[in-house]
Amino acid sequence: MTDRISIFRFAAPVAVLAALAGCGESPPLAPAPLGDEALAAVTADAGAPKDQLARQIDELFTKDGLGETRAVVLMADGKIAAERYSEGYDADTRMISWSMAKTITAVLIGMLIADGKLTLDEPAPIPMWQRPGDPRAEITLRHLLQMRSGLRHTEAGDPPYDSSEVRMLFLDGRDDMARWATEQPLEAEPGEKFEYSSNTTVILAAIAASALTASDDPDARRTAINDFLQERLFEPLAMASMVAEYDASGTLIGGSLMHATARDWAKFGEFMRNQGRSPDGEQLVPSRWISAMVEPSPTAQQYGFQTWLNRPLGAQGSEFGHPLFPERAPASLFSLIGHMGQYVLVSPEQRVTLVRLGHSTSTERPAMLQEAADVIALYPAR
Template sequence: MALLASAAAPVLDLDDGGATIAADEAPTVSRADIAPIVEGLFSDEGVGETRAVLVLHGGELIAERYAPGYSADMRFISWSMAKTVTAMLVGFLVDDGVLELDAPAPIPEWRGEDDPRRAITLRHLLHMASGLDHTEVNDPIWDSDTNRMLFTSGTDDMAAYAVSRPLEANPGEKFEYSSATTVILSRIIADALTDSSDPGERAAAYRRFAEQRLLGPARTPSVYFEFDASGTQIGGSLIHATARDWARLGEVMRTGQGPDGRQIISPEWREFMLTPSPRNGEYGGQTWLNREGGVYDTPVLFPGRAPASLFSFNGHLGQYVMVSPEQGLTVVRLGNTPDRQLREAIVLRLARIFETAG
């Protein structure tokens, strides 16, 4: 299925509300200019399997395309895009005064008088700077905390596995990207919502909270959470939603608002999520930023080719919700491209969409 939206395309209930940039104030984006870029994401050599691409400008759907076998009604896996959603949920509890960014993280296993993990704060976890000995990717691939937690010995209680790891650095001193860290954040959310240890009760409380505070106001009914056997949401990796609902979540982060203009993400929490963290200039609160000063040899996004305010939900194998508030653009790409090919095959092609807006 392919659609390059016409001038009369629907707005997907994504009214801007004027929170960040009004559609008529955004830079002009030509459908004719982005059409070959979208086409190339499906047909160019080396792009792997692109399954869906959506482009929204000022909340208006201006391009939408699906590969054969995929459609607007299908859910797509998040992989690590889930991390940004988890951070949104943490923000509600911080705004409510239930959690504190700079208080010791509420993890009972770390409360021992001589346990150096007592110094880990919620801010450290959100910035991927806990200092915990978590290995996201290893050689061989099964020898990593992420794969043990998701697929082998740690699957029944992923957060218990994640919190059991010792420190390898002082909290706040080292950036280390880690899906296990985000699972800890998911457990913190559930612990704040219920005293129950029953897995079903914990999962239900988490889902209700997400529905009330985010999914309902954002009008994203397709969003589906996966939980482990202990009732902890697998918040670093496993959320499913249609491509349009991924776009809607991007729009919530672009404006802070839902389609009815209601504030969803507070300005203060949105600013926290989109502010460079001390140990990695291209990472904020569980969100990738289009900034210089990253810890890797190659930037994760494309600083200099699009505004520094651009940010992204990123996921394994090329899942992206990229958002440029200055340009009023939200771009979704979902598919399956080997990570070693992503920069040339996908990321730099997505950069061209933002370059068309000047």
């Protein structure tokens, strides 16, 4: 009897495998062994299973259909948990922000409000708009921060040179970007409509310069902003690599052109996660300002003050879909997002900041974001 049972135990799995083979199916293949580069990217104290984390980060670099990942820095509990670069890039390579710069500009505005130099809910201090009868006088700093000024700013155009961003950055607006952006008429009542716009952020940058200096001299404006950002933000955060660009009028191109290493982008993300504090505990901007930055706009649940939020889309929805992944991470997650796949993803509940920099097309970004979500998912919410 014992021999018959043994034969059955041996024969049963063989029969199952034969049946599977007859159906044209194969047992699932084991994942390929991780290479040295993948394993070396993860620290010994990463706060997540090393092999799983190494594999998820490796896929950001090697999986087809995601575009080109050039840099990944993952912070967990305030420490580097993983760091990896593609060929030709390293920890000293400055990477362009594109629209990630917008969030830095919002912090700049928050500092000036805290200093008493600007007011959030009064008419924006743009002399051109304060002329009698000009409906743009109703636009506030809050409207600008939440991308609901109502100004005729079209971020994407068809053809591309019809876009307000392209015209401002490279064509008729390039020498005095803020003036070109402020001259545009209203297309909606201030506060009524969300319209993402790099022009709007340049207006905010110009307002910041005017709050710091009364001079119209380009060098004076550039110096005022640069010194302020260095002393109040970049130096306390040890973001030594940060280089910001200015137009010919001395206005910070605060919507798109800042350059820093992946590590320094991670430092800024951690500053946001820590409610505006530096690593040594100094409160660089009031914590209530960081809270306001990640509060949903009344016209776009996925947007705060120049910052993208992991909140479900509101009733208005979005013609471009959701920029993040609300079904896969806490609603408190927020992100700096830049053109062609630049991300600083910050999840306070999971105590992580993930920087992914590279080049992904609009069709590649959704799949790439899901891979990034796989990395973040390895850290439980607390």
